[in-house]
Amino acid sequence: MFSGFMVNAWIVASVVAAVAGVVGFFVVLRGSAFVAHALPNGSFAGAAGAALVGVNTLIGLGVFALLGALGIGLLGRRGRHDVATALTLVMMLALGALFLSLSVEYAPEVYSLLFGEVLGISSNQVGPTVALAAVALLAMAVIYRPLMLSSILSEAAEARGVSAFAIELAFLLVVALATTMTVPVVGTLLIFSLMIGAPAAARSLTSRPGRALLLSVAIALAIVWASIAGSYQTNYPVGFFVGTISAGCFVAGRLWAGGWRRSRRIGGQRAAS
Amino acid sequence: MTDAQQPIGQDILSVNGLGVRLGDRQVLDDVTVQVRAGEFTGLIGSNGAGKTTLFRVILGLTSASAGEVLIAGRPRSRRNPLIGYVPQKFSLDPDAPLRARDLVALGVDGHKFGPVRPSRERRAIVDEMLDAVGGREFADTRVGLLSGGEQQRVLIAHALASRPRLLLLDEPLANLDLRSASEVVALVAGIAREQRLAVLISAHEINPLLPVMDRIVYLAAGRAVQGRTEDVITSEVLSRLYGHHVDVLSVHGRILVVADVGPQAIDDGARAAAAHVQIIA
Amino acid sequence: MSALIAPGFFSSGPVHTALIVGTAVAVISGPLGVFTVIRGQAFAGEALGDIGTTGGAGAFLAGVGPVWGFLVINVLAAGLMELAGVQRQRGRDLATGIVLGAGLGLAALFLYLNTTVHNTTGAAVTILFGSVFSIAQSSVPIVVVLAVVVLMLMAVAARPLLLASASPELAAARGVPVRLVGFGYLLALALSVALCALTIGAILSTALLVGPAAAALRLSRRPGAAVVTASLLGVGAIWLGILLAYDSYDWPPHHQGWPVSFFVVTVVFAAYLLSGVVGERSRRRSRAHARPAVSAG
Numbered sequence: 023m024f025s026g027f028m029v030n031a032w033i034v035a036s037v038v039a040a041v042a043g044v045v046g047f048f049v050v051l052r053g054s055a056f057v058a059h060a061l062p063n064g065s066f067a068g069a070a071g072a073a074l075v076g077v078n079t080l081i082g083l084g085v086f087a088l089l090g091a092l093g094i095g096l097l098g099r100r101g102r103h104d105v106a107t108a109l110t111l112v113m114m115l116a117l118g119a120l121f122l123s124l125s126v127e128y129a130p131e132v133y134s135l136l137f138g139e140v141l142g143i144s145s146n147q148v149g150p151t152v153a154l155a156a157v158a159l160l161a162m163a164v165i166y167r168p169l170m171l172s173s174i175l176s177e178a179a180e181a182r183g184v185s186a187f188a189i190e191l192a193f194l195l196v197v198a199l200a201t202t203m204t205v206p207v208v209g210t211l212l213i214f215s216l217m218i219g220a221p222a223a224a225r226s227l228t229s230r231p232g233r234a235l236l237l238s239v240a241i242a243l244a245i246v247w248a249s250i251a252g253s254y255q256t257n258y259p260v261g262f263f264v265g266t267i268s269a270g271c272f273v274a275g276r277l278w279a280g281g282w283r284r285s286r287r288i289g290g291q292r293a294a295s
Numbered sequence: 296m297t298d299a300q301q302p303i304g305q306d307i308l309s310v311n312g313l314g315v316r317l318g319d320r321q322v323l324d325d326v327t328v329q330v331r332a333g334e335f336t337g338l339i340g341s342n343g344a345g346k347t348t349l350f351r352v353i354l355g356l357t358s359a360s361a362g363e364v365l366i367a368g369r370p371r372s373r374r375n376p377l378i379g380y381v382p383q384k385f386s387l388d389p390d391a392p393l394r395a396r397d398l399v400a401l402g403v404d405g406h407k408f409g410p411v412r413p414s415r416e417r418r419a420i421v422d423e424m425l426d427a428v429g430g431r432e433f434a435d436t437r438v439g440l441l442s443g444g445e446q447q448r449v450l451i452a453h454a455l456a457s458r459p460r461l462l463l464l465d466e467p468l469a470n471l472d473l474r475s476a477s478e479v480v481a482l483v484a485g486i487a488r489e490q491r492l493a494v495l496i497s498a499h500e501i502n503p504l505l506p507v508m509d510r511i512v513y514l515a516a517g518r519a520v521q522g523r524t525e526d527v528i529t530s531e532v533l534s535r536l537y538g539h540h541v542d543v544l545s546v547h548g549r550i551l552v553v554a555d556v557g558p559q560a561i562d563d564g565a566r567a568a569a570a571h572v573q574i575i576a
Numbered sequence: 577m578s579a580l581i582a583p584g585f586f587s588s589g590p591v592h593t594a595l596i597v598g599t600a601v602a603v604i605s606g607p608l609g610v611f612t613v614i615r616g617q618a619f620a621g622e623a624l625g626d627i628g629t630t631g632g633a634g635a636f637l638a639g640v641g642p643v644w645g646f647l648v649i650n651v652l653a654a655g656l657m658e659l660a661g662v663q664r665q666r667g668r669d670l671a672t673g674i675v676l677g678a679g680l681g682l683a684a685l686f687l688y689l690n691t692t693v694h695n696t697t698g699a700a701v702t703i704l705f706g707s708v709f710s711i712a713q714s715s716v717p718i719v720v721v722l723a724v725v726v727l728m729l730m731a732v733a734a735r736p737l738l739l740a741s742a743s744p745e746l747a748a749a750r751g752v753p754v755r756l757v758g759f760g761y762l763l764a765l766a767l768s769v770a771l772c773a774l775t776i777g778a779i780l781s782t783a784l785l786v787g788p789a790a791a792a793l794r795l796s797r798r799p800g801a802a803v804v805t806a807s808l809l810g811v812g813a814i815w816l817g818i819l820l821a822y823d824s825y826d827w828p829p830h831h832q833g834w835p836v837s838f839f840v841v842t843v844v845f846a847a848y849l850l851s852g853v854v855g856e857r858s859r860r861r862s863r864a865h866a867r868p869a870v871s872a873g
Contacts, residue, residue, distance in 0.1 A: 053669055059619075105613055105848075112782050112844075116840075116842065119835040164408050165408060167404065168406055168407070178381075182376075226390065258684075265680055268678070269675070276660070
């Protein structure tokens with residue numbers, strides 16, 4: 023399981039999990055689960071468009087992820103956020119439908135774009151994935167504090183010069199970048215489930231943001247490794263394991279949280295408040 | 296530049312002839328407010344009177360169509376480190392992994408870009424701020440699990456962490472029970488005196504602030520009157536402000552503002568008076 | 577006129593079916609969509625459409641008709657979302673996402689098993705995009721009946737649902753069972769989306785659910801007017817989309833026609849953008865009329 027072509031799978035999947043854990047921490051904090059689903063999902067239309075035009079799939083994905091991020095950011099500025107996300111998503115998917123109908127080649131690509139073909143990763147995909155991941159993680163490191171501040175106290179952040187709109191846009195672009203680097207190798211489902219399942223579980227285990235971030239990465243890695251191993255053994259698609267194990271982590275986290283929330287209420291009866 | 300050396304009575308906040316138009320509405324009209332170092336000023340007005348707009352202009356979030364805002368003598372800019380802002384509340388899930396002390400730490404340097412370096416200095420400041428608001432005991436609790444009063448204190452500590460000269464509190468008492476409200480008021484007044492901060496606190500109820508208020512700014516239908524409480528809260532002054540007759544009564548040390556609004560009242564002044572009376576009375 | 581409407585449009589059987597089913601879907605999506613936007617559950621609506629894929633694939637695997645697969649899986653998913661979620665929108669979206677992730681994971685499994693067991697490909701695409709012009713005529717009565725049922729349910733529950741959606745605390749104070757009403761709404765959504773996804777595809781389901789309602793709410797604050805406007809916009813969009821798709825059968829490059837979903841979504845998207853511009857202008861105008869100048873004291 024650890025030899026030859028599988029090495030690529032382990033490396034790439036681990037890199038993906040690291041990015042998903044970090045970006046996902048903020049996705050959950052900001053309540054952007056829909057965006058995390060919509061951007062990868064919609065960007066697949068870009069892959070179809072790229073195939074139509076005869077360009078590298080990665081470029082198509084990147085362009086559409088970028089357009090999606092801009093669409094959600096701009097529409098969400100004036101309108102409701104979830105409406106903006108939904109409409110941007112369907113617009114991209116509709117374009118994808120158009121591209122698919124216009125092109126001659128067909129759709130086995132679609133399945134792997136949606137659900138991933140982790141086990142078929144070639145060596146020359148490893149380099150670009152790692153490079154893009156480094157860029158995404160670096161960007162997150164740079165905006166970490168203003169992003170935290172703006173996510174929690176957006177008006178106070180504005181008063182200190184941190185524009186909520188600029189931060190939102192920057193964050194969306196990072197999610198778009200994370201999408202672009204992961205979808206071609208692991209499918210849209212993997213990145214989405216990891217981005218919300220792992221951080222959701224992590225937040226139940228610790229109240230410290232730094233630790234929650236690291237735990238988020240650790241849990242994402244665990245999920246991915248278990249999924250690859252499971253897929254290797256059973257031949258079932260990796261996406262199946264990722265989706266179900268992530269849900270399991272979420273549930274486990276919620277059950278655990280139920281425990282300490284009850285204890286806080288019992289221990290927290292103070293006269294002062 | 297330390298706070299201890301500030302001359303007593305310097306104007307920290309100076310709003311002169313401020314006018315704000317939003318769309319076709321004149322939200323603020325020729326508003327003048329001064330708050331000096333060490334002074335606790337209440338901004339009283341009902342919803343829609345313009346309190347939030349005034350705050351937004353001071354914070355640089357909304358632009359004015361007339362007049363000026365000076366912070367410690369200098370025109371306000373987009374980012375003003377001299378202002379500490381305490382929002383009404385924040386919206387976070389109970390599950391969010393953020394302790395009270397983490398929120399306060401964000402007040403120290405949360406606006407700076409670049410990776411975080413853990414520093415003893417920051418931790419010391421956070422502890423100091425938490426002590427100032429009596430928040431040590433819940434410092435390590437998740438912010439989402441705090442009670443209303445505790446949340447308010449953490450937000451105050453967060454605002455104080457950047458060592459401001461002016462503290463703006465946006466309706467901090469709105470969702471608190473009487474006891475928590477008076478505790479918060481006493482706390483803020485104490486801090487203001489100690490650290491010689493200028494404090495502007497907005498509320499739609501005068502009475503919780505009466506014990507500690509040095510001066511009051513009364514806002515109605517976009518116009519303002521400022522002065523000492525006993526000078527401003529009189530029938531003559533408020534009637535002139537509302538453009539409609541109102542009576543001011545004192546009952547058991549509490550102030551009551553009553554308007555005689557008949558069924559035919561149609562102008563803005565009467566409407567504003569009626570709205571306010573329902574809340575105050 | 578013949579330039580706009582390609583010949584044979586009005587006599588074509590598949591077009592009739594498409595128009596009837598499309599109209600039924602648009603009419604129920606209008607009011608349901610208004611509630612969805614007010615409650616901030618656009619994600620749930622979209623997720624249920626995607627989860628239909630799982631139901632369809634599972635039904636195929638089990639050798640059952642896809643309708644059952646879609647309906648069962650959607651009701652199940654709605655129940656799980658309700659169980660895992662909380663009242664606040666952030667918590668709800670997270671729960672929705674988790675259920676969606678698990679559901680799509682199962683879909684991956686079912687599709688894989690389908691391929692190995694039944695030897696079919698391309699199922700994912702069809703379920704996602706639907707094919708408006710190949711809806712079986714036999715499904716028309718089911719669609720219409722279900723649409724009427726959902727509409728009646730909504731009419732009955734409209735007022736408590738509206739109150740619970742706009743202000744849960746006030747509703748609870750008035751004795752409205754907020755949680756139950758919320759679950760009822762989610763069930764109606766699950767059924768409706770299953771229906772839509774089955775006939776016209778998940779993309780169109782979401783577009784018709786969210787777009788017209790969002791546009792209508794920007795144009796009019798009153799829910800009654802918004803519901804009517806939303807349904808009208810939806811019906812208009814689907815008719816225009818079907819017409820254009822039919823016309824496009826002669827267009828390059830393959831002379832197979834461009835997809836209906838593309839046309840409908842573009843119309844809906846444009847309507848939403850336009851509503852933003854129009855709504856803003858009318859709001860400014862109404863503000864000018866409502867407030868007389870403040871009299872100087």
